[in-house]
Amino acid sequence: MSLLAIIFVAILADNIVFNQFLGICPYLGVSKRLETSLGMGIAVIFVMALSAIVTWVVYNFLLIPFDLGYLRTIAFILIIAGLVQLVETILKKTNPTLFRALGIYLPLITTNCAILGVAILNVQAEHNIIETIVYAIAVAIGFTIALIIMAGIRERLELADLSSHLRGAAVSLVTAGILSLAFMGFKGIMTL
Amino acid sequence: MNIVLPLVVLGGLGLVFGGLLSFAAQRFAVEEDERVEIVADLLPGANCGACGYPGCIGAAEKIVSGEIPVDACTVGGKVVSDRICEILGLEPVAADAKKIPTVFCLGTKDVTVDKFEYQGVPDCNAALMYSGGFKACEYGCLGLGTCVEACPFEALQMGENGLPVVDEERCTGCGICANACPRGIIRMMDVDYSGCMVLCNSKDRGGTTRRACKVGCTGCKACIKACPNEAVVVEDYLAYIDPAKCDGCGECVEACRRDIIKTAVKVAV
Numbered sequence: 001m002s003l004l005a006i007i008f009v010a011i012l013a014d015n016i017v018f019n020q021f022l023g024i025c026p027y028l029g030v031s032k033r034l035e036t037s038l039g040m041g042i043a044v045i046f047v048m049a050l051s052a053i054v055t056w057v058v059y060n061f062l063l064i065p066f067d068l069g070y071l072r073t074i075a076f077i078l079i080i081a082g083l084v085q086l087v088e089t090i091l092k093k094t095n096p097t098l099f100r101a102l103g104i105y106l107p108l109i110t111t112n113c114a115i116l117g118v119a120i121l122n123v124q125a126e127h128n129i130i131e132t133i134v135y136a137i138a139v140a141i142g143f144t145i146a147l148i149i150m151a152g153i154r155e156r157l158e159l160a161d162l163s164s165h166l167r168g169a170a171v172s173l174v175t176a177g178i179l180s181l182a183f184m185g186f187k188g189i190m191t192l
Numbered sequence: 193m194n195i196v197l198p199l200v201v202l203g204g205l206g207l208v209f210g211g212l213l214s215f216a217a218q219r220f221a222v223e224e225d226e227r228v229e230i231v232a233d234l235l236p237g238a239n240c241g242a243c244g245y246p247g248c249i250g251a252a253e254k255i256v257s258g259e260i261p262v263d264a265c266t267v268g269g270k271v272v273s274d275r276i277c278e279i280l281g282l283e284p285v286a287a288d289a290k291k292i293p294t295v296f297c298l299g300t301k302d303v304t305v306d307k308f309e310y311q312g313v314p315d316c317n318a319a320l321m322y323s324g325g326f327k328a329c330e331y332g333c334l335g336l337g338t339c340v341e342a343c344p345f346e347a348l349q350m351g352e353n354g355l356p357v358v359d360e361e362r363c364t365g366c367g368i369c370a371n372a373c374p375r376g377i378i379r380m381m382d383v384d385y386s387g388c389m390v391l392c393n394s395k396d397r398g399g400t401t402r403r404a405c406k407v408g409c410t411g412c413k414a415c416i417k418a419c420p421n422e423a424v425v426v427e428d429y430l431a432y433i434d435p436a437k438c439d440g441c442g443e444c445v446e447a448c449r450r451d452i453i454k455t456a457v458k459v460a461v
Contacts, residue, residue, distance in 0.1 A: 066197055071201065075205060086213055089213070089216040159313045161314070
């Protein structure tokens with residue numbers, strides 16, 4: 001399959017938030033302000049690409065040869081948690097600026113289902129290493145776009161004259177539903 | 193099914209990552225000044241940002257490294273700065289007295305004139321964008337509560353009459369409300385100031401002020417004549433009392449024809 005198709009499907013047609021409903025909790029939790037959602041998005045791109053590569057290598061060169069494919073979920077959790085911790089420690093020393101920019105978001109996404117989801121989707125679809133990297137980055141970009149759209153709308157909603165029943169979480173969930181419905185329109189164009 | 197192999201593989205993975213982590217923790221150890229954490233604990237912890245740094249941790253780092261003075265936290269005041277000095281082994285500094293916000297406008301809903309009815313976003317900045325605000329007075333309080341929203345300590349409330357009320361118990365004197373007010377009506381006054389204040393912000397000519405508001409300062413200068421200490425000046429048709437010169441005798445309060453000069457004690461009520 002062409003890489004362009006993977007990118008299109010990962011970002012729009014099968015957007016991880018709108019159409020696969022993974023990573024919903026940072027999507028609603030970190031989308032209050034544009035600035036923080038951008039920080040979160042960049043951290044997710046970084047971690048998703050890194051974890052997808054390492055999990056792919058471990059799966060194909062360790063788990064498959066020993067016929068241990070069924071262990072992948074627990075193994076991936078271990079790898080992702082360890083990897084994020086490792087990156088955090090190294091970044092703190094070598095690049096404090098980047099460390100501060102990613103800040104709280106790094107540990108936050110350690111246990112994110114979107115990260116684990118992409119690792120598992122990658123091995124399920126039997127991607128090769130290039131496809132794995134492209135898919136992971138594209139999914140993360142799709143996630144970032146979802147977050148930014150949501151943050152932009154919520155910043156404006158803050159000022160809107162709403163009835164008190166709708167304010168806050170209620171109107172955010174309604175917005176999320178409508179957004180998801182809109183993105184469903186991409187679904188028919190192409191599937192993997 | 194062989195149980196040993198999965199155990200070995202998973203255990204091995206765990207061991208590898210554990211080893212890597214402990215190696216990284218030593219190899220890339222960052223020396224952190226433990227005083228930062230202690231100082232951060234001393235600070236109020238409201239993360240209000242009044243000092244200009246990202247949260248209390250950010251301020252604590254700068255205080256320990258000496259980049260900003262120990263009394264940079266306006267909220268904590270002298271109590272906190274003294275204890276920080278103790279930790280850092282510095283001489284205690286004389287911090288400024290606590291300040292509280294005072295609203296320099298008496299233009300309640302019933303005494304001011306509106307240019308038009310405003311039904312937009314309930315925020316002073318937004319209202320100002322629409323032909324300079326809906327009030328005929330271009331200097332007075334709009335009463336939409338941007339200061340109330342800005343206060344991180346919930347010390348401000350919008351009164352029934354359309355002017356914000358300060359809860360002195362809750363107020364920490366951080367000054368965020370004073371910065372938030374787009375018309376600069378809120379000024380920070382020393383909490384123990386007992387002199388007089390002209391509670392008006394209008395720099396319009398007397399006639400214009402009179403048409404817009406029943407309690408605006410017209411610059412009639414009656415207070416200047418009344419003041420025995422020469423503490424009052426009138427600039428741009430607005431009287432101003434110098435807190436350093438005023439001794440709170442109250443002569444100007446009596447003299448004011450618009451009844452807008454108050455002593456600090458009266459305002460607190």
